[in-house]
Amino acid sequence: MTAIAEERAPTARQIVPAEERHADELAFLAAADGGPRPPGWALTPRAVVTFICGSGGESVGAPGVPSRVIPVKFVGERSLVERCVVTLAGERGLLLTGEPGTAKSMLSELLSAAVSGTGALTVQGTAGTTEDAFRYGWNYAMLLAHGPSSDALVASPVLTAMRTGRIARIEEITRCLPEVQDALVSILSDRRLSVPELSGTDHATVSAAPGFTVIATANLRDRGVSEMSAALKRRFNFETVDPIADADAETALIRGQATAVVERAGAAFSVDDAVLDALVTVFRDLRTGRSGEGWDVERPGTVMSTAEAVQVAASIGVAAAYLPAGDPLDLLPGHLLGVVRKDDPADHGRLLGYWDGPVRRRAEDGAALWRRLWDARKHLQ
Helix, strand or coil: CCHHHHHHCCCCCCCCCHHHHCHHHHHHHHHHCCCCCCCCCCCCHHHHHHHHHCCCCCEEEECCEEEEECCCCCCCCHHHHHHHHHHHHCCCEEEEEECCCCCHHHHHHHHHHHHHCCCCCEEECCCCCCHHHCCEEECHHHHHHHCCCCCCEEECHHHHHHHHCCEEEEECHHHCCHHHHCHHHHHHHHCEEECHHHCCCCCCEEECCCCCEEEEEEEHHHCCCCCCCHHHHCCEEEEECCCCCCHHHHHHHHHHHHHHHHHHCCCCCCCCHHHHHHHHHHHHHHHHCECCCCCECCCCCCCCCHHHHHHHHHHHHHHHHHCCCCCHHHHHHHHHHHHHCCCCCCHHHHHHHHHHHHHHHHHHCCCHHHHHHHHHHHHHC
């Protein structure tokens, strides 16, 4: 095969969109649940909740449809997901808030895939995001050649969602400047968008088709960066996505996602349960400021999120696969140091304090795993 042919050959993707990754389940749930659906929805609200939260180990089916068990995809309170679904069914904006790394974006994507069949209509909020990202832009070559026309108009993901009756996703909305955010106020209130440049044509106003709404996400750490106006806040229902409460559930999630990362790197995940248990314990202790034994822990300024724990577990897994050398547990302190150094240099001292506190005390109590971690303290220097 020539170099050019190789470039044109299909290549594997690092991340497959949720609607493709779970296409069989979505098709099954659409066929199995014949209940009422809000206008424009691909699934019933009940099926959307089942798709995201799983069927609890029970088989789901319907007459003429082979039953199957739906696995959990979002580890969190079912009631939270149900409230999100009710909000979307009422065509109201949904704002998911929480600490970084609590799977807000994943939940947003899963909801969009189940309701609209796609999570691709997405705007990534930044300080450089303009109103065009929420409204429309122009193909300037066509605009100069032929003037304003519907063919020259470049629809934003939000405008496309309005036309097709789907969900538009806006990531990190509070990273956008306030005047850009407020472009959404009239869209969410009037459910239409005026295009003054096309005045006098049938395309001068775009009205939202049934099913259109917006899911936005915002990190609590970004509060005050670009505070939302009171008018825009009133257009959203706010839901907070909290860190995973159950340690076993968090461990299982980290194992599953880290396994997927390592497999994409071309290797098998071989980190043993003891290392994962230690990783989850350290993250939860530092996140909450208190150990499982009730000892006080000085919390670092950085966010010790589940997402960060997944990356640490994946890094240890890749190292074990490609650079095997000694005890994988020896790698944990160095990767933890890489996590806590992101925001505040003083967090290095806080991590050392954790090692000199809970890690040392557990080692002195005779726990072999923590003795190994205590011996690895030198990697924090």
